[in-house]
Amino acid sequence: MNKAISALKEKHSAPFMRRTSHSSGQASNYSNAPAQKEYYWYPGEEVTISIQIIRSGVLKFIVDGNGKHYESEYECAGYKQGTRGEFKRVNAIDQVSNEGKPTQATNTKVEGAQWKGSFLFRMYDGKIVKTPLHTGRYTDMRCPDAMYFDINSTEAEQKIGAESVEINGAGY
Structure with missing residues (x-):
């Protein structure tokens, strides 16, 4: 043990x-x-x-x-x-030097990853304001296939870009 x-x-x-x-x-x-x-x-x-x-x-x-x-x-x-x-805000299983190549088969898992909040800072009326990265401001890209991801968030968490992320290279 x-x-x-x-x-x-x-x-x-x-x-x-x-x-x-x-x-x-x-x-x-x-x-x-x-x-x-x-x-x-x-x-x-x-x-x-x-x-x-x-x-x-x-x-x-x-x-x-x-x-x-x-x-x-x-x-x-x-x-x-x-x-x-x-x-882009990314959770991934690292496959070094694999850029532009097909995803390599793996049994690796990412468990318990959490984004507790994600924010953008932007200029509005001459002031810098903190803006939540919610579903209206991003594209969900579960690559190469959604079957490898288990992503969960409450409605309140979605409003501030918070979510729990699990990745299983063998799929769910």
Whole structure:
């Protein structure tokens, strides 16, 4: 039993951000914290993730929680202050270097993931306002197929972009 508990504690998550290529010639890539223990978050730890447009073409990526903090500036040519941007909030089973390829078969599971709230900050009447990311402001994309996801939320949770997410690579 101790070996199983020890193995479970070793599983970790490293939040990252990814951008697609842009008409400016900027190539697609992703960014995450260095592969060091001070930037790993483990099951049960709560984190806050923030993306801010700090100047045209530059985002700030911030991950904070459980006494750990990571932030970096990230060049992203398609984002300019005062214009609309498109962002994705994703829960996934990581399949490194699989971009643009078919999904690989796996029995991996993600259990107990929760979004306690998701918000956008936007300019309205000259002021920055916090706006809930509710179902009217996003596209639900359970890729490659909805059969791999079990997503639940109450009506109140839906209004603030909160939900529970389970993913099973073998399907439900």
